[in-house]
Amino acid sequence: MKAAxxxxxxxxxxxxxxxxxTPQENEVLIKVEACGICHSDAFVKDGTFPGIEYPRVxxxxxxxxxxxxxxxxxxxxxxxxxxxxxHGGHCxxxxxxxxxxxxxxxxxxxxxxxxxxxxxxxxxxPQEAIAAIPEELSSAEAAPLLCAGITVYNALRNSGIRPGxxxxxxxxxxxxHLAVQYxxxxxxxxVAISTSDSKxxxxxxxxxxxxxxxxxxxxxxxxxxxxxxxxxxTTAPNxxxxxxxxxxxxxxxxxxxxxxxxxxxxVSPMQLLMGRKSVSGWPSGTAKDSEDTLQFSxxxxxxxxxxxxxxxxxxxxxxxxxxxxxxxxxxxxx
Numbered sequence: 001m002k003a004a005x006x007x008x009x010x011x012x013x014x015x016x017x018x019x020x021x022t023p024q025e026n027e028v029l030i031k032v033e034a035c036g037i038c039h040s041d042a043f044v045k046d047g048t049f050p051g052i053e054y055p056r057v058x059x060x061x062x063x064x065x066x067x068x069x070x071x072x073x074x075x076x077x078x079x080x081x082x083x084x085x086x087h088g089g090h091c092x093x094x095x096x097x098x099x100x101x102x103x104x105x106x107x108x109x110x111x112x113x114x115x116x117x118x119x120x121x122x123x124x125x126p127q128e129a130i131a132a133i134p135e136e137l138s139s140a141e142a143a144p145l146l147c148a149g150i151t152v153y154n155a156l157r158n159s160g161i162r163p164g165x166x167x168x169x170x171x172x173x174x175x176x177h178l179a180v181q182y183x184x185x186x187x188x189x190x191v192a193i194s195t196s197d198s199k200x201x202x203x204x205x206x207x208x209x210x211x212x213x214x215x216x217x218x219x220x221x222x223x224x225x226x227x228x229x230x231x232x233x234t235t236a237p238n239x240x241x242x243x244x245x246x247x248x249x250x251x252x253x254x255x256x257x258x259x260x261x262x263x264x265x266x267v268s269p270m271q272l273l274m275g276r277k278s279v280s281g282w283p284s285g286t287a288k289d290s291e292d293t294l295q296f297s298x299x300x301x302x303x304x305x306x307x308x309x310x311x312x313x314x315x316x317x318x319x320x321x322x323x324x325x326x327x328x329x330x331x332x333x334x
Contacts, residue, residue, distance in 0.1 A: 001121040002017060003018055004119040004120065005057055005119075006057075007054055008047075009046070009054070010047060011045070021122060023068055023069060025072040026070055026072050026126055027069075027073070027124045028066055028125055028130055029122060030062065030066060030122065030124070031067045032118050032122060033065065033139040034142070034143040035061055035334070036144040036332075037317055037330040039174075039322065040086070040147070041060075041318070042322060043113060044113055051114075056113070057118075058113070059332075060088065060117055061085065061118070062123060063082070063140075064118075064123075064139070066080045075127065083142060083290060085111065085285075087103055087287065088110050088111035088112075088113075088129045089129045090108050090109070090128060093107075102128070103286050111125060121334045128287060131146070131294065132291055133294060137294060140331045141303045144174070144178075145290075148304065148329060149302075151258050151284045153296060154284065154292075156179065157186070159233075159256055159282075161188060161231050165188055165230035165231065166226055166229045166231075167230060168219075168229045168231070169193065170236055171234065171236025171259065172194045173235065173236060173328055174326075176192070177202070178302065180192050180206045181206050181302045184207030190208045190210070191211070191223065192210070193212045194214070195215055197213050197216075200213070219245045220245055223248030223250075228250020228253060229249055230253055232248060234259050237259040238259075239263025239264050242257065243266045243267070246265075246271055251277075254277070254278045254280060267279055304329045305328045306329045306330065307320060307326050308333055309331070309332055309333070310334075311332050311334045317330045
């Protein structure tokens with residue numbers, strides 16, 4: 001089969017011909033139809049995730065059909081369309097696993113990092129990492145939902161918001177353009193926050209009732225004029241931008257961060273105390289969370305905006321994503 005490998009830390013993508021993998025007893029072999037490119041794939045390319053062994057094939061937004069199953073696999077059948085997201089399996093032994101909190105497993109695997117991922121014609125994954133794909137979604141549409149989609153959908157549905165609440169989405173990019181759609185379709189009064197008017201029309205098309213251009217007005221003041229946000233979901237990885245919206249929270253408001261950044265966010269205790277406000281974060285989710293995300297997306301017609309590239313153009317496709325030139329997700333089609 002053909003695959004795109006990173007052969008060393010900081011290396012380029014190398015297209016190689018390697019043997020098609022054989023599933024172990026608890027694994028599923030998938031013929032890849034689409035694989036999204038995610039900013040988190042930089043962990044593999046740059047070698048910043050602990051324990052990566054090279055060469056490695058990245059990719060954790062994978063959709064394809066089951067080619068073969070291991071001897072202990074009974075849930076998945078040949079020909080079934082399935083997906084694999086960021087959460088690539090767990091140990092079933094540690095304390096989080098015994099409590100059913102698999103995403104916090106001490107020995108959790110990550111698709112495309114712990115083992116070879118979807119930048120290839122085939123890949124193997126543990127059966128517990130597999131999610132079923134609804135018929136209503138194309139493979140290319142479904143792929144980004146297995147990371148970008150599940151991250152924002154899972155964060156929103158577990159945040160405590162109720163229909164009619166004021167929900168603000170900071171950043172209208174790969175995560176944010178999905179978060180706006182989900183918030184609207186969950187019945188929220190939805191505010192899109194961006195740095196210019198360039199995405200104002202798009203935000204309206206996605207369903208946002210309000211738009212805040214932080215280049216023209218203070219986002220916290222603008223949110224307070226709307227009554228204060230019950231939830232601010234931050235999707236743009238910029239510490240200063242996240243800091244700037246904290247005072248836009250209303251009573252019992254929550255700042256929920258899903259943007260992966262090492263930038264510090266400045267929040268004083270007094271900003272939180274008087275209004276019983278909170279600051280929190282949320283990771284992606286398990287395979288069941290992926291299925292919930294996909295089913296809600298199919299039910300409500302939520303889909304990512306994508307650019308598609310053949311596997312042979314992986315370098316170009318990766319650069320489009322990593323440099324934020326894509327609108328808004330990039331998908332490889334092996």
